[in-house]
Amino acid sequence: PQAIYLKDYTPPAFQIETVDLDISIEAGFACVTASLACQRNPAAADPSASLVLNGEDLKLESVRLDGRPLGQGEYVLCADQLMIHAELPDSFTLTTVSTINPDGNTQLSGLYRSKDGYFTQCEAEGFRRITWFLDRPDVMAKYTVTIHADKAQFPVLLGNGNPVGAGDEEGGRHWAKWEDPFRKPSYLFAMVAAKLDMLEDWFVTKSGRKVRCAVYVEPGKLDQCGHAMAALKKSMKWDEDVFGLEMDLDHYMIVAVGDFNMGAMENKGLNIFNTKYVLARPDTATDIDFQNIDRVVAHEYFHNWTGNRVTCRDWFQLSLKEGLTVFRDQQFGMDMHSAGVTRIQEVRTLRTAQFPEDAGPMAHPIRPASYAEINNFYSATVYEKGAEVIRMIHTLIGKDAFRKGMDLYFARHDGQAVTCEDFVAAMQDASGLDLTQFKRWYNQAGTPKLLVRGAYDAATKRFTLDVEQQYPATAYEKRLEAEGRAVARGAYHLPLVIGLLGADGRELPLRLAGESAAADTQRVLSITEDRQQFVFEDLAEAPVPSLLRGFSAPVVLDYPYSQADLTHLMARDSDAFCRWEAGQRLATDILMAGVAAFQAGSGDTLAWVPAGYVDAMRALLGSAFAPGGDPALVAEALMLPSEVVLIEATEGTVDPDAIHAARLALRRHLANELKGPFAAAYHELKIDAPYSPEATQAGARALRNACLSYIAEVDDAESLALLQNQFDSANNMTDSMAALSALAQFASPARDAALERFLAKWKDEALVVDKWLQVQSTSRAPDTGARVRALLDHPAFDIRNPNKVYALIRAFCAANPKHFHAADGSGYALAADAILQLDALNPQVAARIARSFDRWRKFDTQRQSLARMALVRVQGHDKLSRDVAEIVGKALE
Numbered sequence: 001p002q003a004i005y006l007k008d009y010t011p012p013a014f015q016i017e018t019v020d021l022d023i024s025i026e027a028g029f030a031c032v033t034a035s036l037a038c039q040r041n042p043a044a045a046d047p048s049a050s051l052v053l054n055g056e057d058l059k060l061e062s063v064r065l066d067g068r069p070l071g072q073g074e075y076v077l078c079a080d081q082l083m084i085h086a087e088l089p090d091s092f093t094l095t096t097v098s099t100i101n102p103d104g105n106t107q108l109s110g111l112y113r114s115k116d117g118y119f120t121q122c123e124a125e126g127f128r129r130i131t132w133f134l135d136r137p138d139v140m141a142k143y144t145v146t147i148h149a150d151k152a153q154f155p156v157l158l159g160n161g162n163p164v165g166a167g168d169e170e171g172g173r174h175w176a177k178w179e180d181p182f183r184k185p186s187y188l189f190a191m192v193a194a195k196l197d198m199l200e201d202w203f204v205t206k207s208g209r210k211v212r213c214a215v216y217v218e219p220g221k222l223d224q225c226g227h228a229m230a231a232l233k234k235s236m237k238w239d240e241d242v243f244g245l246e247m248d249l250d251h252y253m254i255v256a257v258g259d260f261n262m263g264a265m266e267n268k269g270l271n272i273f274n275t276k277y278v279l280a281r282p283d284t285a286t287d288i289d290f291q292n293i294d295r296v297v298a299h300e301y302f303h304n305w306t307g308n309r310v311t312c313r314d315w316f317q318l319s320l321k322e323g324l325t326v327f328r329d330q331q332f333g334m335d336m337h338s339a340g341v342t343r344i345q346e347v348r349t350l351r352t353a354q355f356p357e358d359a360g361p362m363a364h365p366i367r368p369a370s371y372a373e374i375n376n377f378y379s380a381t382v383y384e385k386g387a388e389v390i391r392m393i394h395t396l397i398g399k400d401a402f403r404k405g406m407d408l409y410f411a412r413h414d415g416q417a418v419t420c421e422d423f424v425a426a427m428q429d430a431s432g433l434d435l436t437q438f439k440r441w442y443n444q445a446g447t448p449k450l451l452v453r454g455a456y457d458a459a460t461k462r463f464t465l466d467v468e469q470q471y472p473a474t475a476y477e478k479r480l481e482a483e484g485r486a487v488a489r490g491a492y493h494l495p496l497v498i499g500l501l502g503a504d505g506r507e508l509p510l511r512l513a514g515e516s517a518a519a520d521t522q523r524v525l526s527i528t529e530d531r532q533q534f535v536f537e538d539l540a541e542a543p544v545p546s547l548l549r550g551f552s553a554p555v556v557l558d559y560p561y562s563q564a565d566l567t568h569l570m571a572r573d574s575d576a577f578c579r580w581e582a583g584q585r586l587a588t589d590i591l592m593a594g595v596a597a598f599q600a601g602s603g604d605t606l607a608w609v610p611a612g613y614v615d616a617m618r619a620l621l622g623s624a625f626a627p628g629g630d631p632a633l634v635a636e637a638l639m640l641p642s643e644v645v646l647i648e649a650t651e652g653t654v655d656p657d658a659i660h661a662a663r664l665a666l667r668r669h670l671a672n673e674l675k676g677p678f679a680a681a682y683h684e685l686k687i688d689a690p691y692s693p694e695a696t697q698a699g700a701r702a703l704r705n706a707c708l709s710y711i712a713e714v715d716d717a718e719s720l721a722l723l724q725n726q727f728d729s730a731n732n733m734t735d736s737m738a739a740l741s742a743l744a745q746f747a748s749p750a751r752d753a754a755l756e757r758f759l760a761k762w763k764d765e766a767l768v769v770d771k772w773l774q775v776q777s778t779s780r781a782p783d784t785g786a787r788v789r790a791l792l793d794h795p796a797f798d799i800r801n802p803n804k805v806y807a808l809i810r811a812f813c814a815a816n817p818k819h820f821h822a823a824d825g826s827g828y829a830l831a832a833d834a835i836l837q838l839d840a841l842n843p844q845v846a847a848r849i850a851r852s853f854d855r856w857r858k859f860d861t862q863r864q865s866l867a868r869m870a871l872v873r874v875q876g877h878d879k880l881s882r883d884v885a886e887i888v889g890k891a892l893e
C-alpha cells in the first residue's frame with residue numbers, strides 16, 4: 001500500500017466555516033444533505049487549487065454551488081474523491097446530497113447499524129463515509145445536524161452540542177436538530193438514532209454552570225450505568241482541581257453501544273462508548289472492569305480539552321492528544337486508586353504491548369514519519385509510550401512547571417489544530433528547560449537500554465554510578481534507511497530517578513561530588529549523553545541502588561543485581577514500583593535459568609530454583625498482613641512475569657514450550673511449598689462487607705484470588721473443593737471469574753460443568769459471554785486450540801462483533817503464547833483464517849489480529865516457516881484491505 005509522509009504536509013486549500021447536515025434514516029438507507037460554507041484558505045500553498053472532497057462508499061445524488069445545480073463536467077468523481085471543476089469564488093456554499101447504506105456497514109466506521117439503532121464513529125477518517133468533506137483534522141467548522149427517523153423504532157435522536165429543535169413528521173417519524181457552538185474537526189462529529197434508556201444527573205462547574213450529564217444504554221440496563229456516571233462526575237471535578245479545566249457545554253452525553261471497534265470515542269459532548277466501558281454491576285463486572293470504566297470515562301472526558309479544544313494538525317500528531325490524555329487518565333487513576341499499584345499495572349501494559357511493538361516490524365516513534373493506514377497507528381506506542389514521554393517532561397520540569405506549561409499551551413492554542421512541537425514549546429517556555437534534545441523521543445523508535453554499573457570504594461566512601469544508553473536502530477529506522485530517508489539518531493534526554501539503600505533498608509542521603517550538602521534521599525538524574533558518571537559522597541557503607549523509581553523512563557534497565565540485592569529491594573525499597581520490579585527481576589532471572597534447564601531436560605528437578613526464593617515469597621505474602629501492608633501491591637508482586645514478558649526478555653531464539661514449562665513449574669513449586677500460608681491468607685482475606693469496587697476492598701480481593709490461583713496449582717481434591725465452593729457461592733463477578741479461570745486451566749469434568757453453568761446463567765449478558773469466551777481462549781489446558789476453533793461456530797460467538805473477536809481470537813493470539821505458537825502451526829493457521837474472514841467485514845479489527853504475528857522472527861526455524869506460510873497466505877489474498885496489507889507487508893519485509 002501507498003505510504004503518506006509527514007514531510008508532505010500542506011495546509012488545506014479551503015477552510016470550511018460551517019457545516020449544515022440533514023440526515024434522514026430510511027428503511028435500508030440514509031439520505032445525507034450537507035451544506036458546507038467554504039472559504040479559500042489564504043495559507044494554502046496553491047491559491048488556485050480546486051476543491052477536492054473525500055468520500056467513501058457514498059452514492060452522490062446531486063451537487064449544488066451556491067444553490068445552482070452543477071452539471072456533468074463541473075465535477076468529477078474518482079477514487080473516493082469529488083473534484084469540483086466549476087469556477088469557485090473566494091467564499092461559497094457547496095451542497096451535496098448522497099445516500100449511504102448504514103445497515104451494510106460492517107466496518108463500524110462512519111454511520112452504522114447496531115442492535116438498538118444507528119451510531120457513528122468518525123475518527124480517524126469515518127466522516128467521509130457519511131458525506132463529502134475535507135476530512136482532515138486541520139479543517140475545523142461549526143456544525144448543525146438535523147436527524148430524521150422513525151419515532152417508534154428510534155425514539156432517541158442525538159447530536160453534538162445543544163438540542164435546538166425537535167418535532168413530529170408524517171408517517172410516524174420525528175426529527176431533532178442539534179447545534180455545536182464549538183468549532184471542531186470532522187472526526188469529532190457524532191450522531192445517534194436509537195432506542196435507549198437514559199440515566200440523568202447534574203454537575204455544577206467551578207464557575208457555577210449546571211451541566212446535564214446523561215448516560216444512554218440499551219433498554220433494561222439502567223441498573224448498570226451508575227458507576228460510569230459517578231466516574232464522569234469525578235473526572236469533571238478532578239480536571240478542575242488539577243488542571244483548572246472546566247466543562248464547556250451544557251450537555252455531556254455518553255452513549256453505550258455493543259458493536260464498537262475501540263474502547264470509546266471523545267466526540268464533542270456526545271461520547272460513544274463500547275458497552276464494555278460503561279455497563280457494570282457487581283455480579284456482571286470485575287474489579288478490573290470497574291477500574292477500567294473509571295479510566296476510560298476519564299480519558300474521553302479529558303479529551304474535551306486535550307484533543308477537542310486543542311486538536312491535531314494532522315494524524316502524524318496523534319500522540320499530541322493521545323499520549324497527553326493517557327498521561328492525564330493515569331494521573332487521575334493514581335489519585336483515585338492506589339498510586340503504586342496503578343503505576344505497576346501501567347508498566348506491565350507497556351511491557352506486554354509496547355516493548356514488543358518497538359522491537360518488531362511495526363516499530364515507530366510516537367510521531368511516525370509515514371503510514372499507509374492511520375488506523376494501524378492507534379498503537380501502544382502512540383498511546384502508552386506517548387504517555388511515558390509526557391510523564392518524563394513532568395518529572396524533568398516538576399509538577400508546578402508542568403501545570404504552567406499546560407496553561408500556556410491552552411492560552412496559545414485554544415481552538416487550533418497544532419503539532420507536538422507546539423506542545424513541547426509550551427512546556428519549554430513555561431519551565432525554562434531546553435527540550436531540544438528531548439524531542440528525539442518524538443522521532444526515534446525503539447526501547448533504549450540503560451546500562452548502569454555501580455562501584456563502592458570504602459576508602460573514599462564514594463559510590464560511583466556509570467550510566468550508558470544504547471539505542472540500536474529498529475525496523476523503522478532500517479526502512480527509512482532503505483528508502484534513503486535516514487534520520488540521524490542520538491542520545492535521549494531522560495530522567496533517571498534513584499535512591500540508595502543501606503543494609504538496614506534505610507534510605508541514604510544523596511550528595512553528588514561538588515555539592516555542599518546532601519539534598520535528599522531521592523534524586524532525578526538528568527541523562528543526556530551516551531555515557532555519564534555520577535559520584536555520590538559520604539557513604540559509610542556499600543549501598544544497593546534503587547534505580548528508575550516509579551519507572552521514570554520507558555527503557556530497559558540493565559544492572560547486575562545479585563539475588564541478595566533483589567531480595568533486599570523487594571522487601572525494603574520505599575518505592576512501590578521498585579519493590580515490585582525487584583521481585584519481577586528476581587523471578588525473571590530464575591525463570592530464564594529454568595528455561596535453560598527444561599531445554600536441557602533437567603527442568604523437573606527444580607535445581608534452578610535458588611534457596612531462599614520460597615522464603616522471599618513467603619515474606620512477601622506475610623508483609624500484606626503487617627502494619628502498613630498493602631494487599632493490592634502484594635497481589636501484583638505474587639504474579640510471576642507473564643509468558644509474553646518472558647518472550648520479550650529472551651535474548652536469541654524463543655522456546656515457548658520451555659517458557660511455559662518453567663513458569664508453570666515455578667508456580668507449582670510455590671503452591672506446594674507455601675500451601676499453608678496461601679490457605680491461611682485466603683481465609684484471612686474473606687470479605688463480609690457488601691461488595692464495593694473501591695481500592696481497599698478490591699485490593700484484598702486481588703490478593704485473595706492470587707492465593708486461590710496458587711492453591712489451584714496443587715490440584716488435589718481439597719483445592720478443587722475450594723475452587724468449586726468459591727465458584728458456587730461468589731456474590732460478585734470478580735470472585736466468580738477468579739474461580740472459573742482457575743478451573744478452566746485443567747481439562748476436567750469440573751471445568752466443563754462450570755463453563756456450562758456459567759453460560760446458562762449469563763447467556764443474555766453480552767459482556768459476560770465475552771468473559772466466558774476469553775477464559776477458554778486463554779486457558780493453558782491442552783485442548784485449547786481445538787476448543788477455540790469449535791467456539792468460532794458456537795452460537796455465543798459472532799465474528800461481526802469486535803468484543804467477541806477480541807475475547808476469543810485476539811486473546812488467544814496475544815495472551816496465550818503456548819497455544820498460539822503451537823509447534824504444528826495450528827495457532828497460526830487459525831489466526832490467518834480469522835484475518836481473512838474478518839478483512840472482508842471489518843479491516844480495522846482484522847489488522848489488529850494480524851499484529852499477532854509481529855514477533856514471528858523470534859521463534860525457531862520450524863515455527864518461522866509455519867508463521868511465514870500463514871502470513872504469505874494472507875498477503876496473497878486478492879482483495880486485501882490497506883489495513884491488513886500494511887501489517888502483513890511490514891511483517892514479511
Ligand code: B3K
Binds near residue numbers: 123265266299375378
Ligand atoms: N480517539 C479514540 C480512538 C479512535 C480510534 C479510531 N480508529 C479513542 C480514544 O483514544 O479516546
Ligand code: ZN
Binds near residue numbers: 299321325
Ligand atoms: Zn484517546
